[in-house]
Amino acid sequence: MFSIDLADDAQLFPLEVWHAEEFLAHMDRGREYIGEHIVLADYVTDLDSARGFLSTYGQKTAADGGRIYGIRVDGTLVGGVLFRTFDAESGNCEVGCWLEPTAAGRGLVTKACRILIDWAFHERGMHRAEWHASSANKKSLAVAERLGMTREGVLREAYPYRGVRQNTEIWAVLAHEWPPAPTA
Incomplete structure (x- = not known):
């Protein structure tokens, strides 16, 4: 399969079932x-849940409804990005991410999300890319800001996570706010 370089030692690649282990x-x-703000850490707890x-x-990918990609550094999976939702008919998608602490602070998630959003707007003709994150997840909100996204609002106490209701930004x-595709 393909991979896209994010740095000399880091690549973005499609994450598939056979990567479960x-x-x-x-x-x-x-x-x-990861689990400090993201429920993924509570869902993937054994090999069956990873495969699931x-x-x-x-x-979702087969139905054109979502996609997931891994980020490797020096050949080790350390995080990922995804289209949690992807609705080509309405032109709306939601981008998300997660990362191990060893890979944080290198800009890998921002670069990977730029690739996803570029593809959504320039290849697929999407109209809107969203980012949903807990108000407490300052690192995630900083990625949204670096991507040039606009904070549209807060869903107050909208999501119960580990027994505490979270605000979701x-x-x-x-698409018209995103940089144009580079010319060949």
Whole structure:
């Protein structure tokens, strides 16, 4: 399969069901850090749940409804980005991310999300890309800001996570606000 370089030692690649063992090992290494704000760490707890989660995204991809990609540094899976939702008919999608602490602070998630949003707008003709994150997840909100997204609002206490209701911020960028595709 393909991979796209994010840095000399980092690549973005399609994450598939056959990566389940690697995905579980990654979740086990980063579970506490990832789980601070993202429910993914609570869903992927064994090999069956890892396969199930990746299989769900395989089905979403086949139905043109979502996609998932891994980020490797020096050959080790350390995070990922995804289209949590992808609705080509309405032209709306939601981008998301997660990362192990060892790979944080390098701009890998921002670069990977730029690639996804470029593809959504320039290849697929999407109109709107959204970003949903807990108000407490300052690093995630900083990515949305670096991507040039606009903070549109806060859904107050909209999501119960580990027994505490979380505020969810909605950020978005529209196709006409995104930089044009580079010319060949």
